[in-house]
Amino acid sequence: MDNPAVGGFSQFLNYGGLGLLAILCLVVLGYNAWSLNRLVATSAPAKVNAARPLLLAQMAVSLIGLFVVGAGAVYLENIKDRQTRMAQIIIDPWERNIDSSFLPDIRLAGKPLIDRPINITCTPGSPTTVTVDLDRFIAYRISKSIEAQRALPPVALSSR
Known part of the structure; x- marks a missing residue:
């Protein structure tokens, strides 16, 4: 990216699928944190323990997705640098x-x-x-x- 300060978010979205995947990962992470907060505040300890593996799996998938987005952006930037x-x-x-x-x-x-x-x-x-x-x-x-x-x-x- 030429100047990350100017239009950084719009340039990030120009990567198409990577931008959408990153937004989806952030939405899932935010939803999981919100659900975990609600679950801990209103549920019994047995329900919290039962939902814990599902929430951890969703968060792990979201974090892996964010890692893939970052690696894909670096890869695309390197391809762009190799162009004539x-x-x-x-x-x-x-x-x-x-x-x-x-x-x-x-x-x-x-x-x-x-x-x-x-x-x-x-x-x-x-x-x-x-x-x-x-x-x-x-x-x-x-x-x-x-x-x-x-x-x-x-x-x-x-x-x-």
């Missing part, structure tokens, strides 16, 4: 009419990338590093700004 993912890098604003020598230098594993948008395959187990060097593009923008300032008429000094 695609990333797309979009650098905006982008000027298509400038010479490619002024474009930002974007490299993936040392190889320059020129196509836009950039599609990258992220394989599991090794980090995918994209290097973006904006020095050429910033130098180009500064030179264009200086040219534009020179083209403007000088500002007259106001006298007081």
Whole structure:
């Protein structure tokens, strides 16, 4: 899960059957605790002893179910981590009419990338590093700004 604090319960329910099984286990555990409390408060000791194995069996099944839900969630998360993912890098604003020598230098594993948008395959187990060097593009923008300032008429000094 990306951020457990945001939408944690809804992400938990996204696992479908695991979420429903966990809710069912919690309901059974709660019902058993409530029934045991009522039974102890109102019944004779013989009835409590007779119901004890059934309540213990239900609680054990519920706890085993919760353990299975946790193991299933960990398993599904590990499967998700082993998947190949695609990333797309979009650098905006982008000027298509400038010479490619002024474009930002974007490299993936040392190889320059020129196509836009950039599609990258992220394989599991090794980090995918994209290097973006904006020095050429910033130098180009500064030179264009200086040219534009020179083209403007000088500002007259106001006298007081």
